[in-house]
Amino acid sequence: MTGLPQTMRAMRITRHGGPEVLEPAEVAVPVPQAGEVLVRVGAVALNNTDLWTREGAYGRPGDPEALSGWRGPLDFPRVQGADVSGRVVAVGAGVDDALLGRRVVVDPAIYDSEGPDARPVGLMGSERDGGYAEFVTAGANRAHDVTDSPLTDDQLATLPTAYGTALGMIERGxxxxxxxxxxxxxxxxxxxxxxxxxxxxxxxxxxxxxxxxxxxxxxxxxxxxxxxxxxxxxxxxxxxxxxxxxxxxxxxxxxxxxxxxxxxxxxxxxxxxxxxxxxxxxxxxxxxxxxxxxxxSAMHTPTHFGLLMDLAREAAVQPVIAGTYPLEEAPRAQERLARRDHVGKIVLRP
Missing domain, CATH: 3.40.50.720 (NAD(P)-binding Rossmann-like Domain)
Structure with a gap:
């Protein structure tokens, strides 16, 4: 990863709790493994899942009050943030160099298989580190090229969880x-x-x-x-x-x-x-x-997400941005999200 910094700014949680458990940290820039890309985060959108993961509010089978992440206990510390748009700045082994420099939206789902109708069993920002940081890694097959989309980075970042969940609901219904x-x-x-x-x-x-x-x-x-x-x-x-x-x-x-x-x-x-x-x-x-x-309906399938990216490339939807915050103000941004006094999406800009 020649020319890239060795460390980056990130906002992590080290335990469950209120907004105060979101703490700034200087951490190593992740190295893309085989089949992965490294994305410089342009924007990361907030979701209710950020609040519930931070609070541990998902419960567990047979114990709905148990502190838990999206699909079980979290491995702390955890960098939050499921919804990422940005540019590919490095690739791992076996990944086409043509992706370098491309603007992408990351599908945050961790699937139970590689098939087109696979079901999400984990989520970036919960079961793996997410985009409350300057860089994040993702599978190359989950980084969708949207270079030619007229949507801004802020708008693109709003799509994965909110619009992916919405499209999954509409398709399943x-x-x-x-x-x-x-x-x-x-x-x-x-x-x-x-x-x-x-x-x-x-x-x-x-x-x-x-x-x-x-x-x-x-x-x-x-x-x-x-x-x-x-x-x-x-x-x-x-x-x-x-x-x-x-x-x-x-x-x-x-x-x-x-x-x-x-x-x-x-x-x-x-x-x-x-x-x-x-x-x-x-x-x-x-x-x-x-x-x-x-x-x-839990989120989307890979097929649903592909349909969503087609909408993004055509700007067939126009995401509404309720507000933007710098990365270090993630606690304040989450507090605003929890108040639910806004319309649209809240975005962090690393």
Whole structure:
């Protein structure tokens, strides 16, 4: 790695806790192994998974209150950050030198196989070091060339987790043109992505948000914005008298418990988050008597991510940036993310 520094700035966690456990550190620049590339980070976007990984809030099978990372106990210290855009500055053995200098977006998922429909079983920033640093390594096959995209580094960095999760939900839910879709948490990163992609798919988009954020969610592409502070059932029935075809839900909790009857015959409820709580109860008769489906969706597959990168190259989606911070202000950026008073994505610039 001639010409590159030997050390770099990074923000690491050495234990679970609040924003104060994010600590600056001077660490060795990682060396790309065989089949890997080294990426100079241009931007790294924040996600709820950053908060939950730092807090250890994922729980474990049989012990939902256990401190845990995305898929189990963390190896500390850990550099956080799943969503990286940047440029390839070095390659490992067996990697084509043509990648050097190319602008890339990194697929942060660690998959259970190499197939196109592989499932994520780990995440950069949780199960391996991520992008809260000046450099990060990634598999060459996970570094997608977006050199010609008109999107900025900040915009590109917002795509992997939020838009990847959104596209995975939409694909698994089988959303079709002309269907009516209901999006929860529509002002967040995944929510805005769901609104934009569902609208681009030709769906009628109903979005749940709060009053002050209504205009921004509508600008993202929602046909109607429903106020979560009012009677949602009444609003859904007024906007979709025949019922909803697909619910794309990052809230769960009481929303799923109360809202299952909003689905029309054969409707699909896709869950990719639990902002409203993970304990859910509903009348199972509503599920089987109406051929409804409740579908879990964790991030994306390699196929989904390839489709997302096609959208990025064409700038077919326009990510909304809520704010940018220097790397050392990661604790403050995470505090802002936790307040949920913004629309769009928050980005760090190393």
């Amino acid at each position: 089988g959303l079709r043109e002309g269907e009516t879709v209901l999006v929860s948490g529509a002002s967040g990163g995944v929510g805005v992505a769901l609104v934009q992609i569902a609208r681009a798919r030709g769906a009628k988009v109903l979005a749940i948000s709060s009053g002050p954020k209504t205009d921004a969610v509508r600008e993202a592409g929602a046909h109607e914005v429903l106020d979560r502070a009012k009677d949602l059932g009444e609003q859904v029935r007024a906007a979709a008298p025949g019922g909803v075809d697909v619910v794309l839900d990052v809230v769960a909790g009481d929303l799923l418990s109360d809202g299952l009857p909003w689905l029309r015959e054969g409707g699909r409820w896709v869950v990719a988050g639990a902002l409203g709580g993970y304990g859910v109860a509903f009348d199972v008769r509503r599920l089987y008597l109406h051929n409804a489906q409740v579908i879990g």
